[in-house]
Amino acid sequence: MVSRRMFLAAGATTGVLGSAQRVAADETSPAPAPAPNVPAIDSARAIAAYVTGFDAGSLPPQAVQRANLAFIDSLGVMLAGSRTEPAHIVVEMVREERAQPVTTIAGRSLKSSPQLAALANGVALHALDYDVTTTAGQPTAALVPALLAIAEGRHSTPAEVFAAYTIGFEVAMRLLRACPDFAKTGWHSTGTVGTIAAAVACAKLLNASPAAIVTAVGISASLASSLAVNFGTMTKPLHAGQAARNGVMAAVLATRGFTASTIALEGRNGYFVDFCRGLQWSLAPFEDLGHRSDLAEIGFKVKRYACGGLDTRPSMRRWRCARCSMVTSIR
Numbered sequence: 001m002v003s004r005r006m007f008l009a010a011g012a013t014t015g016v017l018g019s020a021q022r023v024a025a026d027e028t029s030p031a032p033a034p035a036p037n038v039p040a041i042d043s044a045r046a047i048a049a050y051v052t053g054f055d056a057g058s059l060p061p062q063a064v065q066r067a068n069l070a071f072i073d074s075l076g077v078m079l080a081g082s083r084t085e086p087a088h089i090v091v092e093m094v095r096e097e098r099a100q101p102v103t104t105i106a107g108r109s110l111k112s113s114p115q116l117a118a119l120a121n122g123v124a125l126h127a128l129d130y131d132v133t134t135t136a137g138q139p140t141a142a143l144v145p146a147l148l149a150i151a152e153g154r155h156s157t158p159a160e161v162f163a164a165y166t167i168g169f170e171v172a173m174r175l176l177r178a179c180p181d182f183a184k185t186g187w188h189s190t191g192t193v194g195t196i197a198a199a200v201a202c203a204k205l206l207n208a209s210p211a212a213i214v215t216a217v218g219i220s221a222s223l224a225s226s227l228a229v230n231f232g233t234m235t236k237p238l239h240a241g242q243a244a245r246n247g248v249m250a251a252v253l254a255t256r257g258f259t260a261s262t263i264a265l266e267g268r269n270g271y272f273v274d275f276c277r278g279l280q281w282s283l284a285p286f287e288d289l290g291h292r293s294d295l296a297e298i299g300f301k302v303k304r305y306a307c308g309g310l311d312t313r314p315s316m317r318r319w320r321c322a323r324c325s326m327v328t329s330i331r
Helices: 004-010 043-052 061-081 085-097 114-126 143-154 158-178 194-205 210-223 235-255 271-275 284-288
Strands: 317-320 327-330
Touching: 043 158, 043 194, 043 210, 043 284, 061 114, 061 143, 061 158, 085 114, 085 235, 114 143, 114 235, 143 158, 143 194, 143 235, 158 194, 158 284, 194 210, 194 235, 210 235
Parallel strands: none
Antiparallel strands: 317 327
16 A cells, blocks of 8 residues: 555645745757747756756645645545556556565555556556546646655655655646647647656656756656547556656656757657647746746646546536547536
8 A cells, every 4th residue: 555654744734835945968950949939948957947946935825735635636546546457457467577566556565666666556546537637638647656656765755745746747737838739639648748747756856966857858758658549448547657657767767877858848859849740839838937836827627527637717617538538518
């Protein structure tokens, strides 16, 4: 099971983060212009500056409350999902790997390596489709499984885990806001956005240097994947597990000197060019990292029903079925 210590920490209310004061190979080809009249931004270095300068004590109270709620909800959904058939199949595969027992797998007596535990826990968290939704699906589903995989071995404090979770959430929202029509691409944001968000959050928990954080972004941009065609099958929750595992991998490799492009997000043949092909995208959302809290200003929705996503506009509730992708509007 997930450690009792982590559950007690998650049960703390807004004081968990509020009390945590001060927790604190460039390519030669030029990058294509992301959008007209938008200045070029070094997005990976903007992320690195945000992560290394993060001050949990400066978060708006609403952001603190929502980070706590999202984290607790994710733990509960992960435990419930651990009893599903997709989670069972993945756990049996992980068991056969006989990896070093370092990290807890939710709802089981089994432990495995951090990456395999992140994979199994990510599948469990997304299996029932009850995990929190934002403006384009569930791009933050990989955060909790990835962070727990790092935190257990490092004996990270609850405040450190919650700070890393908040950072991952904010980065995920910037990736989505950079391409407002991301949901139309045919890619599943749980995997494509979630992988990078998980890598950045894990890099924070590993106390990575700014250069290593930039590298983690570059590595995770290549590891990001997941196709919407697999909605309604066991492969949909696998997207979350894969994103969690790849996020852990990218962060660990980056801290050990692995290399990657420093402009993997906006560079030629990079993340936005390829994943948002034919759509307008802009790096402008990365300018307000550390100055605006998307957790407070946009937030997320806790689901009443299992579904693929929920429109966050206050005047409309649009539930997309996780099985058939049918959209139902509830006013």
